[in-house]
Amino acid sequence: MGHGEKYMTRPANLASSTPRRFGAAFFRGIAGLAGALVLWEVFARSGLFSVALTPPLGAVVAKLTEMISAGMIFGHTLVTMARVLMGLAVAFVIAVPLGIWMGNSRTVEKIISPTLSVLMPIPSLAWVPLFVLWFGIGNFSTILVVIYASIFTMIFNTWTGVRAINQIWYKSAVVMGANSRQMLFKVMLPGTMPYIISGLRISFGRAWIAVIGGELLASPDWGLGKIIFDAREFLDTESMLSALVFIGLIGIGIEKLFLKRLEKITIERWGMSQSQSS
Amino acid sequence: MRRFGDLLLASLPFVVMIGIWQALSVYGGFPEKLVPSISQIFQTFFRLLNEGILLSSAASTLNRLLLGFLISGVVGVFVGILMGRYRVIEETLLPLISFIYPIPGIAYAPLFVLWFGLGDLPSILLISFASVFPVIMNTWKGVKAVKPVWIRSATVMGAKESDIFRKIVLPGALPFILSGLRLGLAAAWRILVAVEMLMSVKIGLGWMIFGSQTFLNTDVMLATIILIGLIGVLMEKQIFERIERRTVVRWGMVRST
Numbered sequence: 448m449g450h451g452e453k454y455m456t457r458p459a460n461l462a463s464s465t466p467r468r469f470g471a472a473f474f475r476g477i478a479g480l481a482g483a484l485v486l487w488e489v490f491a492r493s494g495l496f497s498v499a500l501t502p503p504l505g506a507v508v509a510k511l512t513e514m515i516s517a518g519m520i521f522g523h524t525l526v527t528m529a530r531v532l533m534g535l536a537v538a539f540v541i542a543v544p545l546g547i548w549m550g551n552s553r554t555v556e557k558i559i560s561p562t563l564s565v566l567m568p569i570p571s572l573a574w575v576p577l578f579v580l581w582f583g584i585g586n587f588s589t590i591l592v593v594i595y596a597s598i599f600t601m602i603f604n605t606w607t608g609v610r611a612i613n614q615i616w617y618k619s620a621v622v623m624g625a626n627s628r629q630m631l632f633k634v635m636l637p638g639t640m641p642y643i644i645s646g647l648r649i650s651f652g653r654a655w656i657a658v659i660g661g662e663l664l665a666s667p668d669w670g671l672g673k674i675i676f677d678a679r680e681f682l683d684t685e686s687m688l689s690a691l692v693f694i695g696l697i698g699i700g701i702e703k704l705f706l707k708r709l710e711k712i713t714i715e716r717w718g719m720s721q722s723q724s725s
Numbered sequence: 726m727r728r729f730g731d732l733l734l735a736s737l738p739f740v741v742m743i744g745i746w747q748a749l750s751v752y753g754g755f756p757e758k759l760v761p762s763i764s765q766i767f768q769t770f771f772r773l774l775n776e777g778i779l780l781s782s783a784a785s786t787l788n789r790l791l792l793g794f795l796i797s798g799v800v801g802v803f804v805g806i807l808m809g810r811y812r813v814i815e816e817t818l819l820p821l822i823s824f825i826y827p828i829p830g831i832a833y834a835p836l837f838v839l840w841f842g843l844g845d846l847p848s849i850l851l852i853s854f855a856s857v858f859p860v861i862m863n864t865w866k867g868v869k870a871v872k873p874v875w876i877r878s879a880t881v882m883g884a885k886e887s888d889i890f891r892k893i894v895l896p897g898a899l900p901f902i903l904s905g906l907r908l909g910l911a912a913a914w915r916i917l918v919a920v921e922m923l924m925s926v927k928i929g930l931g932w933m934i935f936g937s938q939t940f941l942n943t944d945v946m947l948a949t950i951i952l953i954g955l956i957g958v959l960m961e962k963q964i965f966e967r968i969e970r971r972t973v974v975r976w977g978m979v980r981s982t
Contacts, residue, residue, distance in 0.1 A: 471816070472816040475813065475817045476816055476819060476820035477820075478817060479819070480821050480824070500839050554734065557734040558734045558735065558738060560735075561735035561738075562735075562738040562739065565958065567957075568956075568957025568960070569953055569954040570915045570917070570918050570953070571915075572916065572919035573919070573930075573931065573934060573949075573953055574950070575919070576922070576934050576938040577947070579938065580943060652827070653915070655829055656829035656831055656915065656916065659831055660829070660831040663831065663832075663835070663919075664923070664935075671832075675832060675836075676835060684836070684839060687835060687836050687839075688836070691833065691836070694828055695824060695828040698829075699823075699824065699827050702827055
């Protein structure tokens with residue numbers, strides 16, 4: 448490093464952390480959002496597309512409030528969420544033990560990992576028509592797609608996590624006389640937890656795509672994807688956009704408020720540094 | 726000898742799966758249309774391959790992927806670099822992008838159909854829309870991660886803005902840009918098949934699966950899925966690992982694994 452060191456340790460631009468900068472950033476962010484909305488409104492009123500296809504903002508907001516006050520959208524959201532949660536739960540229960548097992552045994556790793564690398568690149572949504580043929584339209588097919596979409600990242604992250612555990616921890620646990628049960632619950636699981644959690648976060652993103660796609664393709668009776676799909680039949684662009692906004696809000700809510708936070712807590716709590724993302 | 730043992734272990738789950746499948750199709754009492762035997766699936770696979778339909782479907786699917794990805798790659802890297810270099814642009818665009826990014830691209834499919842009709846155009850647009858965000862975000866982070874000291878020393882040594890961009894910012898950000906492109910391509914690939922099903926394109930792997938559903942051609946569906954898996958593995962291993970080895974690994978910016 449030599450004499451470069453003394454410059455590198457200095458923060459690059461101190462200005463970025465002062466409150467004044469934060470204010471400017473905030474207003475620019477608002478301006479960006481407002482700009483996009485204005486652009487949409489101009490576009491909607493320009494008559495380039497018919498109003499049915501690009502409704503003005505007022506109509507979308509009216510539709511969104513109508514959907515919320517009618518309460519239907521919450522029912523659809525609940526069904527979609529239930530599918531995601533069920534799928535993630537099943538995937539989690541299979542993936543974490545399998546990942547830990549693979550991380551501990553070279554033989555198991557050699558048996559399982561080629562299968563995973565063959566199955567993983569197949570997009571989960573490619574299976575939907577097949578699942579529909581086998582299991583019919585509805586919950587089972589959609590949940591199966593969610594499982595397929597989320598399980599591989601979980602397995603890979605858990606597996607990577609186990610292998611990333613510091614060997615010294617194992618050795619010291621052995622020296623201190625830990626039995627295999629304590630080894631699993633006191634060393635391996637906590638050590639792998641940050642990886643498992645970030646695997647869960649990535650899996651949620653994929654499950655979220657899969658559930659919407661599954662609902663569009665397998666058209667069950669309920670779900671947010673179903674709203675969008677039905678709305679197409681009636682050229683009901685307002686409902687589509689409302690559902691999109693809703694999907695976006697829920698996705699951000701779960702990702703930012705819950706999973707990111709969970710990830711941060713586990714990483715800080717166990718004093719881990721960066722874990723594998725994506 | 727050890728390699729042979731590894732191969733044996735690796736093929737174990739496939740053998741088990743094929744065995745269970747075969748048992749189900751022969752003794753399970755399911756209709757043959759829904760659970761075709763292994764030999765039938767492979768016969769169909771090679772028949773479709775011979776007829777050329779499988780390859781021409783794959784070609785048009787890859788064509789769509791490439792076109793969509795080309796658009797999102799160019800736009801994404803451009804926007805990402807602008808965001809990384811100019812704070813005004815960064816602060817203006819970031820909240821907007823962070824809102825749109827988590828909405829699954831596939832959810833826009835019916836909307837794109839309304840706007841652009843059915844077929845190739847909306848599929849390609851949707852693919853690029855769905856894959857542009859990881860490219861933007863990673864490029865932006867990569868440009869931000871370029872050490873200011875490098876830029877400052879280049880400025881002191883009299884480098885022009887264009888030199889700084891070409892010789893410092895771009896190579897410095899390249900590992901991030903590449904991983905952004907990789908994520909973008911994966912995102913595009915993940916929904917492309919479903920997009921083809923929803924957009925009823927004329928020919929394509931997704932459409933092949935969707936079309937076979939109507940005629941209960943499970944063997945065709947499975948044959949197509951096998952090809953989709955093969956393409957996915959090849960894309961990941963051959964293209965991106967190679968590009969990374971040629972550029973960032975060779976320049977010593979990341980260690981090869």
